[in-house]
Amino acid sequence: MKMHFYVAILLLALSLSIVTIASAQETEGVLDEQLGRVSFVNSCTPAVQVTFERAVALLHSFWWQESEKTFREILERDPNCAIATWGIATTLIGNPFATGPTTTQAQQAKEAIGHGLTIGAKTERERLFIEAVAQYYENFTERSHGARIKSLSDAFENVARRFPEDDESQIFSAIYLRATQDPAEKTFASALKAAAILEIQFKKYPDHPGVAHYLIHSYDYPPIAGKGLNAAKRYSEIAPSAPHALHMPSHIFTRVGSWEESIASNLRSESVAKAEKEFTDQLHAMDYLVYAYLQLARDKDAQRVVGGAPGVRGNEKVQITPYALAAIPARYAIERNEWKEAAQLRVQETRFPYTAALTHFARALGAARSGDAVAAERDVQELARIVEAMKLTNDTYWAVEVEVQRLGGAAWVAFAQGNREQSLTLMRAAADLEDTNEKAAVSPGRLVPARELLGDMLFESDRPGEALVEYEQSQRHDPNRYRTLYGAGQAAALTSNRVKARHYFSSLMEMVNSGDSRPEIEKIRRYLMED
Structure with missing residues (x-):
């Protein structure tokens, strides 16, 4: 018995030394990287454990490309690591608060899921993770991103219920639940339910990147934004190597009007995103940055952002890129009441009509408030066309947002024409309609x-x-x-x-x-x- 005990100890020490050596090899080149602490139990080989936790940490900070690359590397090094295919399929969804993957990305995800099912998960928990993300891709072309997120949320709620002691199950369930929050639902029921789950996890894991990140998202509404200040102040220190982690606190800072903090957050994010060649993240930070600069009348600093934005080559297939490129110059004109400047903005071609609507709205306001009602009316008509297009694609959220802009533009056209009562009726209707929605996470705030x-x-x-x-x-x-x-x-x-x-x-x-x-x-x- 004593001999068996010493043999066991020897084998354990040997295995630990192998993991330590592997860890040192794995982290070579990323020794200074700080992504927070994640513990994700899995059945993959000891040699990929550190890399696996890095991949999950990257995922929690929405560093999609790097996370996908890392999960694929894991699968190459351990072909039997089925749970890595869950990671690949999850990263291909991208930001759950955005528009979802392309059909090409969806096909890649389905191939990864199929590969994972063929390999065969070694545990029930890993199998359920793979099956849960597969729910998102079911009938992909026939369902909206919102409907698919709801399926994903439901699936992960079941995983969390099946494994109540597994914290990563709870954390992923919470973020997908938060992503189902209807912007028109003013009790914020889903967001607050997610926050309640995450607050428990935050006490247990104060250095977990996902928990701090998702708490910020959960409290990203005016009436409850103050509850997110603790997570906002912590997240950038937890994962300073991730561009999104440096930016994300500014969601809360913007909601409470803390402009200096928002500027500091986005300057760091912009710098790291540029260094990492994450240009879409860079543009996202720049949009928030110019918004904050303008509230402090730091117009020269804002102008530098406006001048630099067109040279940043973000991914045009992701809504953040065209949104930022349209919003940044429009904000610069409107916030300074430079109406003639706003009227002359150029509309950029984009696959996201509501980003073009930003420019049409700014142009309509600029022309009308400069006294050119005829030019303003042309842009109002373009806004009307975009609203109808949004309705045809069942994009209810953005249809409402652009309709607010159409009403506002029409109001100022009427005002320029001297129809004061009509203009006030239209403008009041715009304000009342906007009150039914909350801003999208892609934006620090509406243009005005x-x-x-x-x-x-x-x-x-x-x-x-x-x-x-x-x-x-x-x-x-x-x-x-x-x-x-x-x-x-x-x-x-x-x-x-x-x-x-x-x-x-x-x-x-x-x-x-x-x-x-x-x-x-x-x-x-x-x-x-x-x-």
């Missing part, structure tokens, strides 16, 4: 909130009291926006509400203390010097 535009229109219609109400409502949803604070201060001043006027103007001046000069700043200074 519809309710903020309603405030502008009421103010310009000599109805400052009503304008103040709309600005304040907009401020509650999109806090610390430069245009909203200035509009609220102006409206309050004209209603002789000096307390509110000083509050909004002082808040704005404190926010932009290191910003560039804008015409409004001098007006505010003069007002605050009175008394």
Whole structure:
């Protein structure tokens, strides 16, 4: 018995030394990489364990290409590692909050899943992981991405229920549940249910990249964004090597109007994404970056981003790329009230009509507010055409978003034509419709909130009291926006509400203390010097 015991100890020590040597070999070249800590139990050979956990960590930080490459490498080194095929198929889905894979990627995923089933999973848990991701690809061409995500979520909920002690099952179940959250459902039931699962995991694994990441997504709504601040502050320190991990905290910072923190987050993300040649991630960070710069009146910094964006070659097949390329110059014009500049923006060809709609909306606003109602009407008609196209493809979310833009553009056309009551009716309809939806994760925010535009229109219609109400409502949803604070201060001043006027103007001046000069700043200074 004693001899058997010593033999067992010797064999264990030998196996550990093999894993250690393999780990050193595997991590050569990525010694400085920091992706957080992941523990994913699997039946693959000891020699690929470190690489497998790296692949899962990459997956949790949405580093799709690197993760897929790593899972494929694992399968080459251990041809019997069936669970690696789950990883390949999962990375090919891409961002669950985006539009889903192409038909080519779906075919590659199905081939990987088929290969995994042929190899045969060594455990029930691994088999269920593979079968769960297969649910996403069932009847691929006949279902929307949203419907497929719902199937994936349901499948992983079953895996999590079958293995309640397996934390990775719980974590993946939570992110897919969060991805089913309807943007028009204002109790955020699915998101909060996912957050409850993840908060438990965060206490157990404070350095897990997926847990912090998915908590940010779960709290990415105005009424509950404050709950995500802890995860936002932690995530970039957990996985600083991942471009998305450096960017993702700015989702929460944007929601609460913490512009300096958002800028710091996205500067780091942009730099790492550029170094890693993840150009789509770079553009995503740049869109959030220019949005934050403009709220602080850091116009020269924003201009540098605007000038650099066209030279960044992101993946045009992923919505982030055309969205950022359309949104960045449009934001730069609108936030500075440069209406003629907005009217002259060029529409870029794209496979995502709602990104072209951004430019048409900016052009319509710019032309109408420059007094050219005829030119503005042409862009409004293009928006109407895009709405109908979205309806034909059952893209309900973006159909609503573009309809808000169409209504807003039509409102300002009517305003330019002198039809004040009609313009206010249309603008109010736009604001009410926008309130039914939440912004998409692809964007830091709409080009300009519809309710903020309603405030502008009421103010310009000599109805400052009503304008103040709309600005304040907009401020509650999109806090610390430069245009909203200035509009609220102006409206309050004209209603002789000096307390509110000083509050909004002082808040704005404190926010932009290191910003560039804008015409409004001098007006505010003069007002605050009175008394």
